[in-house]
Amino acid sequence: MKRWLHSPQARALGLAILLLALLAGSAWGLQQGRSPGESFLPELEIHFIDVGQGDATLIVGPEFTILVDAGRHDRNDVVPYLRSVGVEKIDLLVGTHPHSDHIGQFPQVLAAFPVVDVWLSGDVHTSRIFERTLDAILASEAGYHEPRAGEVYTLGQLRIEVIHPQQVTGDFNNGSIVLRLVYGDVKVLLTGDAEAPAEHEMIARGHDLSADILHVGHHGSSTSTSLEFLEAVNPKAAVYSAGKDNPYGHPHAEVIERLHRRGVKIYGTDLHGTIRVTTDGKSFEITTERMPQGSPILDAAAWLEGCAPGQIDINRASLEELVQIVHIGASRAEELIAKRPFTSLDDLLRITGIGQGRLGDIKKQGLACVEPV
Numbered sequence: 606m607k608r609w610l611h612s613p614q615a616r617a618l619g620l621a622i623l624l625l626a627l628l629a630g631s632a633w634g635l636q637q638g639r640s641p642g643e644s645f646l647p648e649l650e651i652h653f654i655d656v657g658q659g660d661a662t663l664i665v666g667p668e669f670t671i672l673v674d675a676g677r678h679d680r681n682d683v684v685p686y687l688r689s690v691g692v693e694k695i696d697l698l699v700g701t702h703p704h705s706d707h708i709g710q711f712p713q714v715l716a717a718f719p720v721v722d723v724w725l726s727g728d729v730h731t732s733r734i735f736e737r738t739l740d741a742i743l744a745s746e747a748g749y750h751e752p753r754a755g756e757v758y759t760l761g762q763l764r765i766e767v768i769h770p771q772q773v774t775g776d777f778n779n780g781s782i783v784l785r786l787v788y789g790d791v792k793v794l795l796t797g798d799a800e801a802p803a804e805h806e807m808i809a810r811g812h813d814l815s816a817d818i819l820h821v822g823h824h825g826s827s828t829s830t831s832l833e834f835l836e837a838v839n840p841k842a843a844v845y846s847a848g849k850d851n852p853y854g855h856p857h858a859e860v861i862e863r864l865h866r867r868g869v870k871i872y873g874t875d876l877h878g879t880i881r882v883t884t885d886g887k888s889f890e891i892t893t894e895r896m897p898q899g900s901p902i903l904d905a906a907a908w909l910e911g912c913a914p915g916q917i918d919i920n921r922a923s924l925e926e927l928v929q930i931v932h933i934g935a936s937r938a939e940e941l942i943a944k945r946p947f948t949s950l951d952d953l954l955r956i957t958g959i960g961q962g963r964l965g966d967i968k969k970q971g972l973a974c975v976e977p978v
């Protein structure tokens with residue numbers, strides 16, 4: 606290799622390498638010149654694992670792994686998923702509250718991986734799965750803690766803020782451990798099954814709740830994600846974890862509507878499968894197992910009456926606006942204007958040439974909406 610460097614080609618190669626190094630050096634210099642808050646961090650990934658009607662959120666950083674909740678007691682999908690993405694050890698295992706759709710596979714996880722620390726809320730359930738979870742913690746080498754609002758931890762460059770609970774009361778959902786993860790400029794709020802009373806307490810205590818990504822409380826139930834909480838968090842994207850056709854009707858339309866009206870991009874494990882967020886501490890990207898390009902729910906408008914910012918109200922829009930809607934050209938736009946008012950997007954079937962297929966495309970595009978007249 607050394608001898609090679611003396612040949613003319615090698616000198617040219619050496620020069621190229623030197624040049625590359627200089628270029629890289631200048632790029633590095635630029636980064637160094639940024640203020641600390643602006644520099645990029647090693648990649649952090651958050652996996653909202655599709656575990657059906659339950660929760661399991663994996664956070665993988667450059668030198669740490671956290672699992673918040675571990676799926677349902679009647680499934681076995683968490684350990685296989687963790688193995689599939691190369692997890693070998695868990696630094697922090699959190700059970701937000703003692704319901705079986707959150708701590709369901711704690712025994713399997715604790716048996717499969719070395720776990721450094723376990724956090725539980727402190728509420729005690731009489732269920733068999735809760736007993737088995739405690740036994741598994743005792744049988745492991747893991748440390749144990751019941752975190753309380755106001756505590757702050759760091760793992761590598763990740764800051765973990767405990768937002769809730771201040772104390773537990775036996776109301777399992779409202780005693781959920783709520784964590785705000787801060788990685789550079791990117792913030793994620795994980796709320797377990799906390800409901801409106803807990804949300805109100807968090808606001809009243811004056812926590813900074815702002816987050817780019819909100820893991821929507823209680824699987825998208827209307828008992829959570831109150832308007833005041835949503836305003837305090839002000840997320841860009843929201844993720845709910847719910848099973849397809851679950852018996853509770855999660856996520857509830859009111860929650861989807863609240864998020865949609867604020868222009869929040871919505872992702873759900875029932876529709877998207879496992880949802881993965883990748884961040885360098887500066888910006889984030891969301892990719893999903895199902896649905897192309899990790900696209901959020903675009904047809905949320907179809908759930909709703911009324912319009913979100915940026916949508917086109919078919920009862921009021923101009924012809925120029927209407928033609929931005931898929932399958933609406935100038936002549937259909939004229940017909941649409943003549944046939945107003947419309948009571949719903951389905952009512953667009955009155956337009957010549959709009960059948961169920963084209964109506965479906967319009968809903969999927971997510972641009973058209975209807976405000977009652």
Ligand SMILES: [Zn+2]
Binds near residue numbers: 659704707798824
């Ligand atoms: Zn739950």
